[in-house]
Amino acid sequence: MKRFLPFGLIMLMIIFICGFTSKEFPTFSVQHHINGNQVMVECVVTGISFRELDHKKDKVGKLVLWVDGEKNQEVKTAAFIIKDLSPGSHKLKLEVVKLNNEPYGLAEEFVVNIPK
Template sequence: MLKHFMLLFLLLVSLTACTNEKPRPEGNAVPMEISITQQDAVEAGAQTGRQLFVNHHLKGRNVYIECFVPNFTFSDERGKKVNGEGYMNLYVDEKKTDEIHTAAFIIKGLEKGTHTISLELLHNDSSKYHLKKTWNVTVQ
C-alpha cells in the first residue's frame, strides 16, 4: 500500500512540475520566446565589461525584441544588488514605458512615424550597469 501511495505521490509531483505557465508582466511590453539567430546591435558596458546583444524586427505596429547578455539572469526580485542579475528599463521616445524582466518581449501598438527605443540594463537595486542600447524604428 505504501508503494502505491509513494508512486502516486511521485506521479502527481512530476505532473505539476511540467507546466508551461509563465507569469506575464503588465504594460505594453509582452514577453515572448527567445531564439536569437543574429545580432544587429552590440554595445559594451564601459565599467562592467558586459555586452548587450539586441535583435529586433518590426511587424505592423509591433516591435519584436530579443536581448542577450552573457552571464546575466533577468530577475523580478528587487532589493539586494547581485552582480549578473537584474532587469531593463524600456524607453520609447525618451519616456520610460516599462520595466522588462524577460530576455524577449514585444512593444505593441506604436503609432505611425519614427520612434526612438532605448533599453538600459539595471541591477536588482536599480543601480545602473552603464549599459544602454538606443535605436530608431519607423512604423508605416
C-alpha cells in the first residue's frame, strides 16, 4: 500500500497539470492612439468572445470603459474610438467582464493626454 501512495500522487499531479495546459487561459492587452480629442483603442483578448451567440467558446464577455474613475460605456468590440474627451490628462481603465458584469479579472489602465 505504501508503494502505491507515491505513484498515485505522481499520477494525480500529471492529471492536474495536463488539465490546466489543455485549457486556454484568457489574456488581455491594449494599444491606443490619440487623434485630437479622440482615443482609438485596440484590444487583444484571447479565450473570451465578444459575440453573445458564440457557442464555440465557453467564455463570452464585454468591455467596460472607465474614464477618470467613472463608468463611461460598455463595448462589445475589440476596437473602438473614445470620442470628445476634454483637453488634459485622463485615466482610462478597460475591464473584461462577463455579460452579467461579473469580472474575469482582466483589466488594463493607462493615461492619455488630450492636447488643447
